[in-house]
Amino acid sequence: MKNKLFWQRAGAVLFALVLWQFAAMALGQQLLLVTPVKVAGRLAELVRESAFWQTVGFSFWRIVAGFLLALIAGAVLGALSARVHAIEVLLWPFIVAVKSVPVASFIILSLIWLQASSLSVFISFLMVFPVVYFNTLQGMQATDRQLVEMAHLFKVPWRRRLLYIYLPQLQPFLLSACSVALGMSWKAGIAAEVIGIPSGSIGEQLYEAKVYLSTADLLSWTVVIVLVSVLFEKLFITLLKRAFAGLERL
Known part of the structure; x- marks a missing residue:
């Protein structure tokens, strides 16, 4: 299959x-x-340059950092909101604002608060956080209440409740959230770099390609973004599935 x-x-x-x-x-x-043949040729030239890998690494680690921070924060706050309704209510206006305000507005505001080099971390975090938060909240709320009450009644340790009740319930919700959020983090992070133009970033390369009307460079870097995003998504989802499988065997 x-x-x-x-x-x-x-x-x-x-x-x-x-x-x-x-x-x-x-x-x-x-x-x-330009033709894909010309783009492939230009890409072959780029990968032979050390600056190419430095540029990819610059954007990769910042966008991934924003994604991972949002994954941790969203999962923790989503779980807390499911247990304490007051936290869910207090977070509601912030979550709605992040979901509703255009990403360009956040990027421009962030340029006032942050250095351009940190922009992609913050914007990736903002775009990913609501997705992970809501999926975690829904996963926790969908947990079988009778099963949870029975665990409380028999005084099942918190570690066992987490491993055998909550994590199996959260698995499809978190996998779905990560699958969606990974693509969003790359789109938002690169958009932030194009506007903020931090030195040594993929966004800077896209901006310069636009300024110099170099369509081959523009499409080559776009292909790089797609490839890196897809490969990292496949790798991360695979590792996450293995992590869940490993926890289930404990």
């Missing part, structure tokens, strides 16, 4: 590349759209 899905997706990617190639050839304007 997995092999079939892999080949289906590979075929879809190939179809998209062929469509892109024909569209670029039909348009005949490299300033507007």
Whole structure:
């Protein structure tokens, strides 16, 4: 089944590349759209430069840091809100504000408060936090109340309740949250870098490609963002599933 899905997706990617190639050839304007062959060639040139890996690392670690901080904060506060209704009520206006206000507004405000180099960490955190918080809250609220009451009645230790009642219930909610939030963190983090233009970031490279009308560079860096985002998502979700499986065996 997995092999079939892999080949289906590979075929879809190939179809998209062929469509892109024909569209670029039909348009005949490299300033507007270059072919995937030219993008691949430019990407091959970039990966041979040490500055390329430094740039990818600069953005990667900051966006991942924002995601992980939001994952921890969202999971902890979501669990606390499920147990203490007052916390849920107090957090409600902040969560609604973060969900409703456009990311561009937060980026511009953050430029007043923070250095440009820290911008992607903060913006990634803001975009991921509500997703993890609400999923954790829903997962905790969906836990079987009778099972929880029985655990209290028989004085089951908190560690066992966490391992055998709460974590199995939270697993699908957290996996879903992470799957959605990882893509959001990269989109928001790179958008923050494009506006804040921190030196040595992917956002700076995208901005310079736009200024110099270098479509090949613009699309090459876009491909890099997609690849890094997808690969990290696959790796993180796999590790998270293994972590849950390991906890269940304890």
